[in-house]
Amino acid sequence: MAKLDLFKFVPFRLNRLGAEVSAALSSEYRARYGLDIPEWRVMATLGFRNEACSAQYIAQCTRTHKSTISRAVTSLLEHGLIERVENTEDRREFRLALTDKGHVLYEELIPRLLRREQEILSCLTAQERKEFARLLGKIEDSLDLVQASRPMSEVEAY
Amino acid sequence: MAKLDLFKFVPFRLNRLGAEVSAALSSEYRARYGLDIPEWRVMATLGFRNEACSAQYIAQCTRTHKSTISRAVTSLLEHGLIERVENTEDRREFRLALTDKGHVLYEELIPRLLRREQEILSCLTAQERKEFARLLGKIEDSLDLVQASRPMSEVEAY
DNA sequence: TTTAGATAGTTGCAAGTGAGACTATCTCGC
């Protein structure tokens, strides 16, 4: 007779842990800065890469649907946190970048989030944290989760 | 100047991986059996614990909102996969259990899901899988994710 | 016994999100 203990079932555990950790972090940027998760992902991508990039690129990187990114971009534009310039080489797409105001928010937010990450991982030793990250990486690789530069068709086809 | 690389940020990675793994698994029970994730969680909880249990208990175990569980229970009842009997000791709650039909589905589904889990983890050695599970457990413990028997108020307050 | 507060479960409502249609633009082959 087959049995499956949810608490020992890795897919369930990953899903639950991912949701929980996200919720713990989101309070940081939601309550304090009024950002939701897609908005934060746009900010994070633009803040990390100094050059302006397209909405499509962000969607691929963060593995978020393009319509969700589109809405997040609209909202961030309205709040003056990002700006968008036409790409004269390809007028279908827009180049997005943080505004000064966006940079200020980013600089304030990042240390808070990194601190939260450290808190969550503080139950592990330095060696364990390193090992955990390595194992996560192996699983991500095998699921093809990290190659941001693939065409979107492949991403969605997965 | 603070920087945060999303691809190295564990909360983001956990969230993305959890969503991805869930999506990979859900095709198994969605396409083949028409179950959605909350329904599958109800089935999994009832199938693992042989005794009948309440919707509230399932909500706590699976960390799913009680209204979501309520809807899943309604749907499973309609499909004849579970049954529900009044608890004479406390007439507010109902005892839920798999029907014969539900058992058959469960027995069919579990091996498939376990096989999928193995596939996902096949990129790790046996030793690494063990270590990964151990580290996951430490993080879960520190986030208080595994004590299913706490009162719901605490669960929601987290 | 009565009453206030807690708890189980259901339901209406609003917010968020993915799918897919749509427009505008680009690319490539003819």
Place this chain on the structure above:
DNA sequence: GCGAGATAGTCTCACTTGCAACTATCTAAA
């Protein structure tokens, strides 16, 4: 240069889900 197909981004629709109100029931204390 032209037309077919690809791509960027927006928008509508349908679906899901969390929240909160609600009913019914239980518990405990006055």
